[in-house]
Amino acid sequence: MTCCGTGELAGESSTGMLGGTTTSSTGDPTTSSQTEATTSGTSSDTGAGAETTSTQSVTADSGGSESSTGGTRLCGGELPAQWPDGLDCSVPEIAVHRYDANTFILRQSLCTSFEGPFLYLLFGEDRVLLEDTGAGGIDVAQAVSDVIEQWLVDNQRGAIELVVVNSHAHGDHVAGNPMFEGQAGVTVVTPSVAGLSEFFGIDDWPTQIVQYDLGARTIDVIPIPGHQQSHIALFDHGAGWLLTGDTLYPGRLYIDDFPAYVESIARLVDHVPAEAVCNVMGTHVEMTNVPGVDFDFGADEHPDEHPLQLDYAHLLELRDAVEAMDSPQIEIHDDFIVYPL
Numbered sequence: 001m002t003c004c005g006t007g008e009l010a011g012e013s014s015t016g017m018l019g020g021t022t023t024s025s026t027g028d029p030t031t032s033s034q035t036e037a038t039t040s041g042t043s044s045d046t047g048a049g050a051e052t053t054s055t056q057s058v059t060a061d062s063g064g065s066e067s068s069t070g071g072t073r074l075c076g077g078e079l080p081a082q083w084p085d086g087l088d089c090s091v092p093e094i095a096v097h098r099y100d101a102n103t104f105i106l107r108q109s110l111c112t113s114f115e116g117p118f119l120y121l122l123f124g125e126d127r128v129l130l131e132d133t134g135a136g137g138i139d140v141a142q143a144v145s146d147v148i149e150q151w152l153v154d155n156q157r158g159a160i161e162l163v164v165v166n167s168h169a170h171g172d173h174v175a176g177n178p179m180f181e182g183q184a185g186v187t188v189v190t191p192s193v194a195g196l197s198e199f200f201g202i203d204d205w206p207t208q209i210v211q212y213d214l215g216a217r218t219i220d221v222i223p224i225p226g227h228q229q230s231h232i233a234l235f236d237h238g239a240g241w242l243l244t245g246d247t248l249y250p251g252r253l254y255i256d257d258f259p260a261y262v263e264s265i266a267r268l269v270d271h272v273p274a275e276a277v278c279n280v281m282g283t284h285v286e287m288t289n290v291p292g293v294d295f296d297f298g299a300d301e302h303p304d305e306h307p308l309q310l311d312y313a314h315l316l317e318l319r320d321a322v323e324a325m326d327s328p329q330i331e332i333h334d335d336f337i338v339y340p341l
């Protein structure tokens with residue numbers, strides 16, 4: 001049983017400048033050596049406290065900026081109490097949620113794929129990063145373009161470079177990559193160890209952690225093989241989000257390479273301090289709101305779905321769980337299920 005087919009890898013990288021002139025720059029990552037405590041970033045441009053204006057179909061918003069669901073760092077934006085649950089398929093194929101002025105979450109409708117993956121769009125001053133492109137069958141390029149165009153209007157900008165990165169190379173996260181390849185202003189990072197290493201300047205996979213600058217918004221790129229060999233986590237200093245992909249989310253945590261996975265979880269804990277994290281954000285939800293109860297595999301309706309966001313305590317809970325296992329075994333927790341393959 002697997003969660004997600006080993007989909008096709010994206011093709012070669014291409015570079016340009018969305019909506020503007022081409023550039024040869026694909027970013028200038030700097031290496032950080034297992035570093036110092038992160039701070040909340042330098043920018044005020046990450047839109048703390050911005051009102052949520054979910055532009056499409058996301059329903060009621062929960063609490064405010066001091067959500068108790070967060071980690072030890074207070075969250076600066078708002079998250080939906082409930083995402084579209086797949087019961088009403090008249091909703092848009094992609095739900096777009098504006099978390100703050102520079103941070104967006106897109107969710108592919110469960111009506112188009114039972115995987116219902118989440119995508120993240122993070123704006124810096126110089127470039128915008130898209131994490132993941134969905135499971136296919138949707139016009140993700142148009143949805144992303146719409147968000148970028150509105151951001152450009154709001155920020156009185158003419159163009160911004162788009163960098164497409166995948167949490168990992170499984171098909172339900174990279175299927176939309178070809179829609180971005182070859183577009184002016186867009187760089188698609190090949191989601192392989194070689195492609196990631198080349199683009200981000202990682203010389204020592206998986207132990208080296210590097211930083212990538214979006215312009216007044218720093219992203220730490222953390223290799224975390226285990227679920228899949230070219231899996232990365234992104235720690236966004238701007239929003240205080242630890243983006244964990246399929247490695248940690250409220251669902252079945254399928255583990256392909258258990259020893260690598262254990263090391264990867266420890267790497268996350270060692271590198272990212274609790275006080276820097278507002279939320280731990282994954283790329284699926286498969287748990288219900290009943291502790292320890294998941295939806296059936298392949299379920300395309302998720303009534304009373306668990307919230308997307310987890311917090312730092314879940315990361316510690318996961319670390320303790322996998323480090324305590326003498327041999328890999330399925331273990332059900334309230335908010336996730338450890339699921340070695």
Ligand SMILES: [Zn+2]
Nearest residue numbers: 004168170246
């Ligand atoms: Zn996966």
